[in-house]
Amino acid sequence: MTSSSPRIWFITGISRGLGRALAEEVRAQGDHVVGTTRDGTSDLGAGVHAVPLDLSRSESPATAVRAAHAVHGRLDVVVNNAGYGLLGPIEETRDAEATHLFEVNFFGALRVLQAALPLLRAQGAGHVVNISSIAALAPMAGSGVYAASKAALSALSESLALELVGSGVRVTSVEPGAFRTDFLSPHSLRRTEARLAHYEATSGEAVRALEKLIGQQGGDPRAAARALIQAVRAPEPPLHLVLGADAVGRTRAKLERLGADVSRWEEVSRATGFPRAD
Ligand SMILES: NC(=O)c1ccc[n+]([C@@H]2O[C@H](COP(=O)([O-])OP(=O)(O)OC[C@H]3O[C@@H](n4cnc5c(N)ncnc54)[C@H](OP(=O)(O)O)[C@@H]3O)[C@@H](O)[C@H]2O)c1
Numbered sequence: 001m002t003s004s005s006p007r008i009w010f011i012t013g014i015s016r017g018l019g020r021a022l023a024e025e026v027r028a029q030g031d032h033v034v035g036t037t038r039d040g041t042s043d044l045g046a047g048v049h050a051v052p053l054d055l056s057r058s059e060s061p062a063t064a065v066r067a068a069h070a071v072h073g074r075l076d077v078v079v080n081n082a083g084y085g086l087l088g089p090i091e092e093t094r095d096a097e098a099t100h101l102f103e104v105n106f107f108g109a110l111r112v113l114q115a116a117l118p119l120l121r122a123q124g125a126g127h128v129v130n131i132s133s134i135a136a137l138a139p140m141a142g143s144g145v146y147a148a149s150k151a152a153l154s155a156l157s158e159s160l161a162l163e164l165v166g167s168g169v170r171v172t173s174v175e176p177g178a179f180r181t182d183f184l185s186p187h188s189l190r191r192t193e194a195r196l197a198h199y200e201a202t203s204g205e206a207v208r209a210l211e212k213l214i215g216q217q218g219g220d221p222r223a224a225a226r227a228l229i230q231a232v233r234a235p236e237p238p239l240h241l242v243l244g245a246d247a248v249g250r251t252r253a254k255l256e257r258l259g260a261d262v263s264r265w266e267e268v269s270r271a272t273g274f275p276r277a278d
Contacts, residue, residue, distance in 0.1 A: 006031045007032070009035075009079060010036075010075045011035045012079065014033070014044065018225070021224065022228060024222070027047045034049045036050065036051055036052065036068075037053070052067075053082070055083075069116075075119055075126065076125070077232055079228075080108075080113070080131060083149075085146045085188065085189045086145055086191075087142055087210065088145075088192025089199040101146060102152070113160070116128070117164075120169045126169045127237065130153050130156070130171075130172070132150045132151075132157070132175050134242065136175055137242070138254040157239070172240070175240060175242045176244055177243065177245070177246035178219055179244065180215065180217040180219060180220065184213060218244065218246060227243055
């Protein structure tokens with residue numbers, strides 16, 4: 001590939017939301033898309049090829065990556081976008097609910113990476129983009145298990161970036177705030193089945209605030225797509241791309257709280273080593 005030839009983007013979940021907006025914007029900017037939908041079809045038109053993927057089926061990611069690679073004989077940008085949210089207090093989350101969420105949001109993405117990385121390393125170039133969430137950096141009440149699934153993905157991205165030093169393959173973890181997609185709608189979002197009155201004031205309140213946000217989210221998916229493409233094209237792409245004014249605010253507040261805890265407890269923290277021999 002020369003620097004002027006179109007890049008091939010592999011994007012999971014192009015049926016709707018951020019994935020669809022990204023596929024449209026990538027096409028508008030002249031690159032090609034091989035995207036995934038559950039049934040392997042897409043109405044996005046010329047320059048967008050679809051392959052089937054269901055992240056809850058463990059063999060599906062490897063098959064999808066192989067099929068996607070075969071379309072143009074290479075993949076330049078691999079975007080782990082598909083995922084969903086789960087609302088409800090941690091205590092009332094059933095094992096099956098948490099397991100399915102991690103299967104899709106974390107293990108599915110991991111399997112995509114494990115299938116794609118040999119191809120990117122063989123090319124000596126490529127970019128992995130994992131769509132995480134601001135919940136990974138600054139979790140709120142009411143979505144703890146979702147936050148944990150995305151925190152796992154953000155941590156994986158950081159470690160992967162270190163492992164890939166010298167390979168020509170870059171890694172970016174994207175942490176969006178609230179963007180106006182189906183994400184919060186009943187079509188996408190799941191709710192824990194159990195209900196405990198004890199958590200009404202904390203988790204319940206947070207969930208009600210999210211419900212009020214449906215259709216009012218400040219983030220524009222097309223603008224997110226343009227920002228992501230800009231980051232991928234940058235000479236020095238970011239390891240973390242926090243998207244949305246809300247996400248920037250929550251990240252800064254989190255960094256302050258973390259810094260304050262480290263400072264306040266620094267003496268105690270440092271005093272936990274073995275006594276020095278000298
Ligand atoms: N929108 C936000 O406010 C926001 C904020 C932070 C992070 N995110 C993250 O951004 C990503 C995209 O979300 P979105 O806002 O675009 O939500 P969305 O509108 O609900 O779209 C979700 C996409 O993921 C696909 N998907 C879900 N489960 C899947 C599975 N088991 N196998 C294959 N594909 C699956 C969906 O396909 P179907 O159409 O077939 O269901 C759809 O294409 C997610 O990872 C989400 O966690 C979103």
